[in-house]
Amino acid sequence: MTGSDPAPEGAPPLSQGEDAGEPDLDRLVAELHAEHGPGGPVSGAVRAAARAAYAARRDDAVMTELRTDSADTPAAGVRDSGALADAPRYLRFDTADTSVGVEVTADDDLRTLVGRIDPAGPTQVEIRTARGSAWSAVDDGGSFVAAAIPTGPISLVLHGSAAERPVATPWLTL
Numbered sequence: 001m002t003g004s005d006p007a008p009e010g011a012p013p014l015s016q017g018e019d020a021g022e023p024d025l026d027r028l029v030a031e032l033h034a035e036h037g038p039g040g041p042v043s044g045a046v047r048a049a050a051r052a053a054y055a056a057r058r059d060d061a062v063m064t065e066l067r068t069d070s071a072d073t074p075a076a077g078v079r080d081s082g083a084l085a086d087a088p089r090y091l092r093f094d095t096a097d098t099s100v101g102v103e104v105t106a107d108d109d110l111r112t113l114v115g116r117i118d119p120a121g122p123t124q125v126e127i128r129t130a131r132g133s134a135w136s137a138v139d140d141g142g143s144f145v146a147a148a149i150p151t152g153p154i155s156l157v158l159h160g161s162a163a164e165r166p167v168a169t170p171w172l173t174l
Contacts, residue, residue, distance in 0.1 A: 070091075
């Protein structure tokens with residue numbers, strides 16, 4: 001992806017595959033199928049998406065909650081929601097200790113993310129997408145910019161010092 005910094009040295013890869021000791025995904029799918037009954041055949045695309053989501057998990061991360069999403073709340077006093085089609089989207093994620101505000105602007109099939117982390121502290125933001133990860137530096141004030149992010153599912157992971165646990169947002173679709 002263009003418009004992003006390279007991954008810092010020692011950063012975990014987006015996809016780690018199935019290591020020894022991890023549950024077998026096929027066994028998990030079979031157990032779910034047996035427990036919840038037949039739902040019809042599972043397509044190859046759905047299985048591939050499930051494998052990608054499983055590989056991209058961050059068990060070590062503190063998860064944020066999506067507190068606000070301007071896409072879910074229409075602007076007050078606006079009669080024609082079509083007028084907002086090109087308006088920025090505003091997201092806010094929170095943990096007990098951290099808030100992340102993100103403005104998302106569209107440029108055809110790409111998105112630009114402008115964000116602020118409060119309190120400042122993380123030094124890198126990993127923007128995970130279906131196509132891989134992009135990295136953006138965080139300045140001393142907690143601000144970051146990531147350009148040329150593809151549409152589709154994304155999740156942000158805030159990385160600080162090696163002693164701190166990463167902070168991750170839930171996946172959502174841009």
